[in-house]
Amino acid sequence: MPQALPQTIAAAEFGRCADAIAAAARELAALGWTPATSSNFSMRVDADHAAITISGRDKGRLGRDDIMLIDLHGRPVGTDARPSAETGLHTQVYRRRPEIGVVLHTHSRTQSVASRLFAREGVVRLEGWELQKAITGYTTHESVLEIPVFPNTQYMPELEARVDAWLDAGRPLHAYLIDGHGIYAWGRDMPEARRHLEALEFLLGCELDLRRLSA
Numbered sequence: 001m002p003q004a005l006p007q008t009i010a011a012a013e014f015g016r017c018a019d020a021i022a023a024a025a026r027e028l029a030a031l032g033w034t035p036a037t038s039s040n041f042s043m044r045v046d047a048d049h050a051a052i053t054i055s056g057r058d059k060g061r062l063g064r065d066d067i068m069l070i071d072l073h074g075r076p077v078g079t080d081a082r083p084s085a086e087t088g089l090h091t092q093v094y095r096r097r098p099e100i101g102v103v104l105h106t107h108s109r110t111q112s113v114a115s116r117l118f119a120r121e122g123v124v125r126l127e128g129w130e131l132q133k134a135i136t137g138y139t140t141h142e143s144v145l146e147i148p149v150f151p152n153t154q155y156m157p158e159l160e161a162r163v164d165a166w167l168d169a170g171r172p173l174h175a176y177l178i179d180g181h182g183i184y185a186w187g188r189d190m191p192e193a194r195r196h197l198e199a200l201e202f203l204l205g206c207e208l209d210l211r212r213l214s215a
């Protein structure tokens, strides 16, 4: 799909972001975390723009043509393509957290089941796990890491409002689950975002096992 990039963004820079998104998406799809075209991925290109997956594409088979440029209000830039239906959740993170460079959203089985199981409590409370230290800022298992579970909706502004309310209450937010849907995680760059996502997948799986074993 031809993209008319703004003069301030070099084609090589957009290509670098698109390639990084496609490579990560391929690896996450191979893990089975992006079934049936689900999931979406983005990378900040500069202070005002991000590269994001086009809606409905098979995330295991992405090429540069499956990734488009948007501004941080979710408007397509230089293309008529339709960005992810969940674009607003990505741009919200970039607007609120200028240091964040990558947002990853996946639909693994573990993430989906955990989102349903913990929806009533509204939060997954992680405590005592060594792998909490994979989340930036956590230096000991003797800490509490809260992952909120927000109700699912097709109306993104409603979800954005819940995220805003959590952040405005001054509560730390490293990722969140959406009930019956999946997880959003992010980081300053791709390695950090991947580390956060992988750690949370592991920790959610452990919590599910614990519930199962202690039932």
Ligand SMILES: CSCCC(=O)C(=O)COP(=O)(O)O
Pocket: 036, 037, 038, 039, 040, 053, 054, 055, 056, 057, 083, 084, 085, 086, 105
């Ligand atoms: C078929 S999955 C339903 C939509 C979804 O949750 C998702 O993550 C993918 O949506 P997109 O518009 O980004 O392809």
Ligand SMILES: [Zn+2]
Pocket: 038, 039, 040, 086, 105, 107, 181, 182
């Ligand atoms: Zn989704």
